[in-house]
Amino acid sequence: MGTIMHNQPPRSDVLKYVGTNLRRLRKEAGLSQEALANASGISRRMIVSLEAGNANISLGSLDRLAEALDTTFLKLVSNPERELRxxxxxxxxxxxxxxxxxxxxxxxxxxxxxxxxxxxxxxxxxxxxxxxxxxxxxxxxxxxxxxxxxxxxxxxxxxxxxxxxxxxxxxxxxxxxxxxxxxxxxxxx
Known part of the structure; x- marks a missing residue:
């Protein structure tokens, strides 16, 4: 799933959801940004930028973050107010x-x-x-x-x-x- 989302329009809703969901899921897992970086192989700087909603990331890297958080790609990218289906x-x-x-x-x-x-x-x-x-x-x-x-x-x-x-x-x-x-x-x- 690996092409970078950089072709998205500026500040896409998906990246906003990723930022909000990533921060929440990371805290629920009791992980610091550094610990998540080590577990996922994604740089701490990227995680900070994602949580702020200011970064672009490949779909494959989102898979790696989801795996490190013991969650799913869908829970990471979805609007938390919308039914997952x-x-x-x-x-x-x-x-x-x-x-x-x-x-x-x-x-x-x-x-x-x-x-x-x-x-x-x-x-x-x-x-x-x-x-x-x-x-x-x-x-x-x-x-x-x-x-x-x-x-x-x-x-x-x-x-x-x-x-x-x-x-x-x-x-x-x-x-x-x-x-x-x-x-x-x-x-x-």
Whole structure:
């Protein structure tokens, strides 16, 4: 889940939620910022900035913070006043307005199951960080064609088709077509 959220509009609500939730969850866990930095591998400076709502962070780094706090990615990024099953927040933006990833909602599983709606403009590429072992993605392409790039292979998924794969590996999404690509992505652990 690893592209940096830096393409978000300034002071996005998601980053505000991350700051509020991170501070609350860290205090509930009885951890100092330094202890959380050591447990997560994220710098103390980044944690201070996140809690202040003034930092950008990769989705993979948010996963690491959630793991260090023994919580879920969803509890870290969600509006605390909204039901967890309906999240509907933009979590990633590409270089153009046509490229974005919206986390639609989640359902309980062993850890989490997340439902996303993605769109990529022509030529746009998203490079993910490998998820922890045991995580999988299911993708259903609505419009266009998705090129999935793995270390050893490339897979093309056309509109009205799907794929399922282990996401504990390097992978990227690419829209090599001439029109917008839209797909639904489910992530489960």
């Amino acid at each position: 309906r999240i509907e927040e933009v979590m990633w933006r590409g270089k153009t307005d046509a490229s974005k990833a919206t986390l639609l909602g989640a359902a309980p599983a062993r850890h989490d199951t997340q439902l996303w709606l993605w769109s990529l403009a022509p030529g746009e590429r998203y490079v993910a960080e490998p998820d922890p072992e045991g995580w999988h993605e299911m993708i259903f392409v609505l419009e266009g064609a998705l090129t999935l790039e793995f270390d050893m292979e490339t897979q093309l998924v056309q509109a009205n088709d799907f794929t399922i794969y282990n996401s504990a590996q390097n992978y990227a999404y690419l829209n090599a077509g001439k029109k917008i690509l839209r797909f639904v992505r489910t992530v489960s652990s």
